[in-house]
Amino acid sequence: MTLLDQARQSSNVIDGSRINKNLELSADICVIGSGAGGAVAAHTLVTAGKDVLIVEEGGYFSHLDFSMNEAEVYPKLYQEGLQRATQDLGIAILQGRAVGGTTVVNWTTCFRTPEDVVDHWRTHHHVGGFKLADIIPHYEWIEDRLCMQKVPKEQMNPNNRKLFEGCKALGWQVDTIKRNVYACMNSGYCGMGCPYNAKRSMLVTLIPDAITSGARLLFRCRIDRLVENNNGIDHAEGTLLTTDGYHTRTETVRIKAKHFIVAGGAINSPALLLRSGINDHDRVGKRTFFHPSIVSVGLYDDPIEAYYGAPQSAASHHFSHRSENVGFFLEAAPLHPVLASTALPGFGFDHHENMKPFSHIAPHTALTIDGFHSDLPGGQVTLRPSGTPLINYPLTPALWESFRFAQKRLAQAQFASGAKSVMTLHDPPLVMRSPNNIADIDEQPFETCRIGVFSAHQMGGCGMGDNHQTAVVRSEDLRHHRLSNLYVMDGSVFPTSLGVNPQQSIYGLVRLMASRLVERIT
Ligand SMILES: Cc1cc2nc3c(=O)[nH]c(=O)nc-3n(C[C@H](O)[C@H](O)[C@H](O)COP(=O)(O)OP(=O)(O)OC[C@H]3O[C@@H](n4cnc5c(N)ncnc54)[C@H](O)[C@@H]3O)c2cc1C
Numbered sequence: 034m035t036l037l038d039q040a041r042q043s044s045n046v047i048d049g050s051r052i053n054k055n056l057e058l059s060a061d062i063c064v065i066g067s068g069a070g071g072a073v074a075a076h077t078l079v080t081a082g083k084d085v086l087i088v089e090e091g092g093y094f095s096h097l098d099f100s101m102n103e104a105e106v107y108p109k110l111y112q113e114g115l116q117r118a119t120q121d122l123g124i125a126i127l128q129g130r131a132v133g134g135t136t137v138v139n140w141t142t143c144f145r146t147p148e149d150v151v152d153h154w155r156t157h158h159h160v161g162g163f164k165l166a167d168i169i170p171h172y173e174w175i176e177d178r179l180c181m182q183k184v185p186k187e188q189m190n191p192n193n194r195k196l197f198e199g200c201k202a203l204g205w206q207v208d209t210i211k212r213n214v215y216a217c218m219n220s221g222y223c224g225m226g227c228p229y230n231a232k233r234s235m236l237v238t239l240i241p242d243a244i245t246s247g248a249r250l251l252f253r254c255r256i257d258r259l260v261e262n263n264n265g266i267d268h269a270e271g272t273l274l275t276t277d278g279y280h281t282r283t284e285t286v287r288i289k290a291k292h293f294i295v296a297g298g299a300i301n302s303p304a305l306l307l308r309s310g311i312n313d314h315d316r317v318g319k320r321t322f323f324h325p326s327i328v329s330v331g332l333y334d335d336p337i338e339a340y341y342g343a344p345q346s347a348a349s350h351h352f353s354h355r356s357e358n359v360g361f362f363l364e365a366a367p368l369h370p371v372l373a374s375t376a377l378p379g380f381g382f383d384h385h386e387n388m389k390p391f392s393h394i395a396p397h398t399a400l401t402i403d404g405f406h407s408d409l410p411g412g413q414v415t416l417r418p419s420g421t422p423l424i425n426y427p428l429t430p431a432l433w434e435s436f437r438f439a440q441k442r443l444a445q446a447q448f449a450s451g452a453k454s455v456m457t458l459h460d461p462p463l464v465m466r467s468p469n470n471i472a473d474i475d476e477q478p479f480e481t482c483r484i485g486v487f488s489a490h491q492m493g494g495c496g497m498g499d500n501h502q503t504a505v506v507r508s509e510d511l512r513h514h515r516l517s518n519l520y521v522m523d524g525s526v527f528p529t530s531l532g533v534n535p536q537q538s539i540y541g542l543v544r545l546m547a548s549r550l551v552e553r554i555t
């Protein structure tokens with residue numbers, strides 16, 4: 034029996050969809066959300082002997098549920114059934130919703146936070162509560178626990194190898210990346226939940242560790258609001274959901290706790306604070322960052338089969354620092370039929386033609402590094418009348434300049450690795466037959482909804498910093514500036530984006546801060 038099976042059968046686990054009465058629960062610490070931040074926080078606290086209750090709105094799945102059928106798993110495992118987007122539909126937002134959070138569907142790329150990013154936070158965002166050196170032991174611990182290993186070059190799939198070779202041919206920095214996997218079968222299905230339990234997500238590592246150490250888990254329960262009392266949070270109120278997770282039920286939950294840790298991820302954590310009327314100095318939901326990403330599709334003579342193999346095994350940070358302009362980094366993206374058919378442009382016959390060479394196309398992406406440029410303030414989370422998050426993200430001239438520049442670099446790299454044509458995701462797309470056509474990118478409309486823009490990395494919205502007028506939580510402990518028992522421990526606390534894939538940054542920072550909380554409440 035796996036650790037996950039043991040945990041799922043534990044009497045510590047409550048399926049909210051099966052409870053037919055209103056629930057009253059209590060705990061020393063209530064952790065809301067069970068993704069990268071919530072799982073690490075809960076694990077750190079419970080293994081230090083604390084009484085922890087984790088609450089998660091998503092379902093509690095196992096590898097048997099991960100059917101590798103896109104139509105079935107996307108609605109189950111993603112926020113808004115993979116339909117989350119900005120209000121103007123300019124950016125499609127991919128974000129997980131399950132026990133284990135987005136780590137259940139992520140592509141397993143691991144990077145520590147770059148030192149210059151932490152320096153920037155200190156000098157520009159009053160982040161004085163820790164040094165990068167304080168996080169290093171926590172990075173080392175998580176690297177060991179999640180089996181993070183650099184991918185050997187020979188294990189790159191053709192999709193990643195084309196990116197790697199293109200960058201190399203042009204003399205650009207590129208390297209293989211670390212992945213958090215054990216006995217990976219290179220199936221390529223990371224984005225649909227790993228069917229082999231090879232991905233060391235929170236679902237199969239720290240959540241079961243936490244449950245077998247005594248943490249309780251209530252899933253299929255959405256926390257609607259936190260209720261204040263005397264400069265702290267008195268209790269949380271939530272709603273139980275149906276088995277499929279789509280609908281609310283009439284049954285409710287009320288949770289009393291000494292400490293509340295919000296870990297619903299960027300977008301949902303600020304939304305919860307806003308629903309609770311917690312918005313001191315009007316900072317909550319502001320400075321939301323996405324690593325907004327564009328894609329270039331290279332068509333090759335040899336098969337690429339971007340649906341097989343480790344989804345990501347190479348990355349180039351050659352263009353991360355562009356002095357006055359917005360930097361970006363380059364990675365490959367996996368491609369499966371449903372995702373491809375929604376991302377590739379055209380209708381009817383045109384769409385059919387774009388889909389035809391499916392097994393020979395390589396999607397490579399440029400992820401822009403938002404939060405550092407004065408013309409790129411990031412997005413804003415507010416609330417719809419229903420209380421669900423409404424997301425706006427202005428696509429500014431600085432970002433369009435970066436997209437245009439990056440689109441040309443991606444095309445260059447794809448031609449350099451042997452692409453016979455390269456296509457943009459404009460509507461209609463630009464198809465380039467040779468490097469001589471790359472200049473045609475300058476004629477293309479870089480405008481909202483005229484080109485596909487995506488985000489798989491959400492950060493910010495509850496930014497940390499030591500100035501209570503500009504930050505939501507303190508940087509020494511991620512505690513709310515005013516409310517004495519409220520913490521935010523997830524990707525929403527970053528004051529900028531990271532310039533690297535976020536999961537390891539969240540694991541490391543949260544483990545440091547949860548360890549500090551253990552000391553404080555001992
Ligand atoms: C397709 C995809 C691929 C990715 N690939 C990578 C990668 O290769 N490497 C990498 O570093 N990062 C990757 N990421 C991003 C990374 O996984 C996330 O940045 C990270 O998991 C975020 O952690 P978090 O704790 O902020 O939130 P999450 O992991 O999203 O967890 C938040 C959880 O809280 C729950 N929740 C929210 N609100 C409530 C509420 N009110 N009540 C109860 N529960 C609530 C949500 O359902 C969710 O399960 C990828 C993301 C996607 C979508």
Ligand code: SF4
Pocket residue numbers: 141214216217218219220221222223224226227228229230231232342343344
């Ligand atoms: S590529 Fe590896 S980690 Fe990803 S789903 Fe397949 S077996 Fe799991």
